Amino acid sequence: MPRARRLASGGPIREAATALFLEKGYAATTMDDIAGRAGVSKQTIYTHFPGKEELFSDLVLANAARVDDFIGLIGPTLSDPAGLEQGLRRLARRYLDFVSRPEVLRLRRLIIGESARFPELARQYYERVPGRVYEALAAAFRDALPTDQPMRAAQHFAWLTLGVTLDRGMFYPVETAVDPSDLERLARDGVRVFLAAYAR
Numbered sequence: 525m526p527r528a529r530r531l532a533s534g535g536p537i538r539e540a541a542t543a544l545f546l547e548k549g550y551a552a553t554t555m556d557d558i559a560g561r562a563g564v565s566k567q568t569i570y571t572h573f574p575g576k577e578e579l580f581s582d583l584v585l586a587n588a589a590r591v592d593d594f595i596g597l598i599g600p601t602l603s604d605p606a607g608l609e610q611g612l613r614r615l616a617r618r619y620l621d622f623v624s625r626p627e628v629l630r631l632r633r634l635i636i637g638e639s640a641r642f643p644e645l646a647r648q649y650y651e652r653v654p655g656r657v658y659e660a661l662a663a664a665f666r667d668a669l670p671t672d673q674p675m676r677a678a679q680h681f682a683w684l685t686l687g688v689t690l691d692r693g694m695f696y697p698v699e700t701a702v703d704p705s706d707l708e709r710l711a712r713d714g715v716r717v718f719l720a721a722y723a724r
Contacts, residue, residue, distance in 0.1 A: 534572040536562040542583050546630045550580055550638050580638075581645050587631055588652040594622045595660045602664050609719060616685040616711035619657075623686055624702040629693040636694070658682065669722050677722050684714035 540561035544553040555576055559566045573579040597618055604611030622628070639646035661678035671677050688710060693701040 537564065537569055537572055537579070538583060538586070541579050542587075545580060545583065545634060546627070549634065550576075550641070577642075581642070584631070584635060584645055584649055585652070588649050591653045591656055594618065595656060598660050598664050602668050608668060608723065609715060612681075612715045612718065613711050616681075616715050617707060619682070619685055620689060620707045620711055624689050624693065624707065626698045629698050629701060632690075633694060654682070665722075670724050671722055677718075680721065681714070681718050684718050685711060 537558065541553070541558045544557050544561055548557070553576070555566050555569060558576075558579070559569055562569070569579070573582065598615060601615040601618065602608070602611040604614060635642075635646055635649050658675060658678045661681060662674040665671060665674040665677045665681075669677060689702060689707075695701075
């Protein structure tokens with residue numbers, strides 16, 4: 525996309541703000557910083573966003589929309605011709621790949637760190653990301669599993685799969701939080717325990 529069109533859509537501003545918020549945090553990032561990184565004037569930023577709070581909210585909710593890609597995989601992945609266990613393992617592995625990306629872990633840390641300043645934004649992010657994944661999993665499990673508690677099953681699947689990775693991701697340096705060699709094992713073991721509880 526030509527720079528003029530990207531600038532008109534706020535693209536360089538969003539890219540610069542995202543990088544700075546993730547690097548420095550919300551409080552330490554100034555509009556001057558964002559303007560300098562984006563190569564625009566502060567006035568140009570204000571033609572797109574009323575202020576730093578609105579820009580931060582825009583970025584968080586725009587990133588939340590990326591969960592649609594994963595949700596779209598749930599139904600087709602569970603329909604694996606090799607059977608339910610293989611489908612669940614593939615889904616667990618994709619789920620781990622989705623949440624263990626450094627940019628996702630950094631964003632999650634940032635939102636948690638700013639939840640006292642932006643409680644409504646944090647709530648919206650929860651509802652649009654983990655909340656929507658739980659709902660999509662529950663809808664798929666209603667058909668795939670003999671359970672009368674599909675939402676509970678969805679939550680158990682998520683945490684059996686992701687718990688260790690997310691905990692490490694919140695406390696370890698992002699670059700060392702995820703060991704790719706562990707992801708297949710976590711997917712396999714999580715699904716095994718899940719099926720022991722839910723497959724009859």
